[in-house]
Amino acid sequence: MNALEINNVSKIYGNGKVALQDISLTVPEGSFFALLGPNGAGKSTLINILADTVNASSGNVSLLGHDLFLERAWCKRRMGVVPQEIAFDPFFSPREILKFSRGMYGEKADDHWVDELLERLELAEHAHKVTRQLSGGMRRRLLVAQALVHRPKLVILDEPTAGVDVELRKRLWDFMRELNAAGTTILLTTHYLEEAEELCDQVAIIDQGKLITSCPMKTLMGDVASSSLCLSYDEPLQLSDEDTIVLAAFSPRVHDNQLCLTLNKQGTHSDFDAVYQAAKQQLGAPVDVNIRQEDLEDVFLRLTGDPS
Amino acid sequence: MNRFNVIGTWTLFQRESRRFLRVKMQTIVAPALTAILYLIVFRYAMGERQVPGLDVDYFSFLIPGLIMMAMLQNAFANTSSSMIVGKIMNVHVFLLMSPISAAEAIIAFLAAAVLRAFVVGSVLLLVLLPFSDLALTHVWMILFYGICGSLIMGSLGLIGGMWSKTFDDMAMVNNFIIMPLTFLSGVFYSVSQLPPFWQSINAWNPFFYLIDGFRHGFISTGDSDPLQAMGAVAALTILAVISSWYLWRIGWKLKE
Numbered sequence: 299m300n301a302l303e304i305n306n307v308s309k310i311y312g313n314g315k316v317a318l319q320d321i322s323l324t325v326p327e328g329s330f331f332a333l334l335g336p337n338g339a340g341k342s343t344l345i346n347i348l349a350d351t352v353n354a355s356s357g358n359v360s361l362l363g364h365d366l367f368l369e370r371a372w373c374k375r376r377m378g379v380v381p382q383e384i385a386f387d388p389f390f391s392p393r394e395i396l397k398f399s400r401g402m403y404g405e406k407a408d409d410h411w412v413d414e415l416l417e418r419l420e421l422a423e424h425a426h427k428v429t430r431q432l433s434g435g436m437r438r439r440l441l442v443a444q445a446l447v448h449r450p451k452l453v454i455l456d457e458p459t460a461g462v463d464v465e466l467r468k469r470l471w472d473f474m475r476e477l478n479a480a481g482t483t484i485l486l487t488t489h490y491l492e493e494a495e496e497l498c499d500q501v502a503i504i505d506q507g508k509l510i511t512s513c514p515m516k517t518l519m520g521d522v523a524s525s526s527l528c529l530s531y532d533e534p535l536q537l538s539d540e541d542t543i544v545l546a547a548f549s550p551r552v553h554d555n556q557l558c559l560t561l562n563k564q565g566t567h568s569d570f571d572a573v574y575q576a577a578k579q580q581l582g583a584p585v586d587v588n589i590r591q592e593d594l595e596d597v598f599l600r601l602t603g604d605p606s
Numbered sequence: 607m608n609r610f611n612v613i614g615t616w617t618l619f620q621r622e623s624r625r626f627l628r629v630k631m632q633t634i635v636a637p638a639l640t641a642i643l644y645l646i647v648f649r650y651a652m653g654e655r656q657v658p659g660l661d662v663d664y665f666s667f668l669i670p671g672l673i674m675m676a677m678l679q680n681a682f683a684n685t686s687s688s689m690i691v692g693k694i695m696n697v698h699v700f701l702l703m704s705p706i707s708a709a710e711a712i713i714a715f716l717a718a719a720v721l722r723a724f725v726v727g728s729v730l731l732l733v734l735l736p737f738s739d740l741a742l743t744h745v746w747m748i749l750f751y752g753i754c755g756s757l758i759m760g761s762l763g764l765i766g767g768m769w770s771k772t773f774d775d776m777a778m779v780n781n782f783i784i785m786p787l788t789f790l791s792g793v794f795y796s797v798s799q800l801p802p803f804w805q806s807i808n809a810w811n812p813f814f815y816l817i818d819g820f821r822h823g824f825i826s827t828g829d830s831d832p833l834q835a836m837g838a839v840a841a842l843t844i845l846a847v848i849s850s851w852y853l854w855r856i857g858w859k860l861k862e
Contacts, residue, residue, distance in 0.1 A: 311862060312862070349699070349702070349703045350702055350703060350861075351699050351702045351703060351861060351862075352861060352862045353857065353861050353862065370705065370707075371611065371705040371707060372705075374703065374704060374705035375705045379703050381696075381699055381703075383696050383699075384696075385695055385696035385697050385699060385700070386695065386697065387692075387695065387697045388691070388695060389624075389625050389628055389629075390621075390624075398617055398618075398620070398621050399700065399704075400617075401613055401614060401616070401617025401618075401620075402614045402617050402618060402700075402701075402704040402705075402706055403614065403704060403705060404611045404612075404613045404614045404705060405613065406613065444700070
């Protein structure tokens with residue numbers, strides 16, 4: 299079964315701004331799903347529609363086979379959402395907030411689980427402080443704890459690691475991996491593409507409200523990611539017209555004394571040899587050669603055409 | 607159809623009532639002090655005078671009105687401040703994300719508003735009663751008006767909180783709508799003393815019926831017809847509660 303099936307969801311805001319245009323994607327149950335896109339792509343709008351803080355203009359969504367818009371309470375009990383904006387109730391301590399949050403999801407108190415969450419998210423020492431006294435990173439971790447306190451089947455994290463330092467981020471991801479291994483589906487947005495590539499087995503990229511691609515991470519990295527052969531010479535290069543024509547098939551890029559040529563998909567031996575020989579013939583033997591494999595960030599930038 | 611989220615509603619009620627219990631000075635002690643100040647000021651301004659037309663001394667007339675006014679203002683404050691703080695701190699998203707339905711949320715918010723009104727009302731009663739020879743003559747009337755008044759004001763607080771974008775908006779609702787209506791509702795004077803024009807205007811002020819009816823429960827007399835007033839108050843209560851429920855349900859000013 300799928301954790302989420304999003305069908306033709308669109309969102310047009312009151313001011314006429316189209317935030318989402320006919321988005322359809324599927325999040326398999328048990329997957330670790332990365333929802334990526336540049337700022338303003340519509341990721342948060344999509345998450346807010348799932349979380350019920352924004353109404354969709356059209357389309358439908360099913361969560362574990364139940365209609366999200368018609369069976370809200372059933373679905374909400376099975377999902378936990380970490381909103382992007384930090385929010386906290388200034389009147390209460392983290393422990394109280396977690397207890398209230400669990401209760402609001404209709405679950406009986408479970409001090410053991412609350413303790414474990416406080417421990418795992420490194421909030422135990424601060425459990426009795428007023429939330430006003432917590433640092434930005436602690437508040438964000440409290441949001442994560444709050445989303446997990448009713449033991450949801452689907453956890454949605456909208457930029458959960460913004461402003462969280464490297465060490466803590468790593469431990470947070472370890473915890474998410476554990477939950478995922480125990481059967482929880484995890485959907486996240488993040489700007490740390492390296493982490494997304496490492497963690498997630500599924501990926502969707504949206505840009506300007508439209509879905510660019512949605513597939514297993516392996517497929518994206520295998521079929522879409524390409525690699526380049528970079529040859530270094532001992533002096534700056536200048537391609538002649540003839541060089542450009544001969545090497546055109548490998549989209550040559552020159553930076554100072556380096557020439558980079560695109561290999562087909564995951565460069566095979568024959569491909570590598572053809573590219574290398576062609577370059578050697580035109581420009582002579584290089585002093586150094588290396589192969590650069592596109593990572594998720596490169597693919598992302600290429601697909602979204604984001605100049606940054 | 608989903609089962610009623612009993613634990614969720616109870617939890618939200620606890621959250622909403624602990625919030626005001628946590629700041630007792632502001633929510634309970636301050637209103638009691640304000641009421642005592644009013645009492646002292648008017649005691650010396652009015653002396654031993656009787657209230658014209660009602661055959662009751664001014665003190666006995668003033669005290670129930672002051673209690674009810676504080677109850678109404680506190681019921682309004684509880685829901686409106688929770689809503690506006692929630693919106694400004696962005697905490698209301700947790701409520702929207704939770705499986706608490708509109709009806710469950712309204713029940714929890716209004717129950718907490720009624721509780722706060724009755725806590726404040728009881729404190730005032732204990733503080734002010736020794737200054738007078740008032741008695742709880744018709745307890746059922748006191749309860750009826752107390753509960754209906756708190757429900758109306760709690761609902762208005764929710765609606766005002768949903769409408770407001772800033773603390774300033776909220777203060778505007780409070781200062782320009784709620785305060786004038788409560789002050790001009792016959793807490794400090796008998797409406798029968800007003801010129802006929804203002805009497806007819808007053809007939810449209812719902813707060814007048816709430817305060818007059820509540821006072822009736824103590825002094826067995828008042829400016830309005832008890833049966834008519836109860837009907838109007840009951841109808842207004844239902845209207846206010848249903849309006850706040852409906853607006854919550856459609857996510858008015860809460861969801862985009």
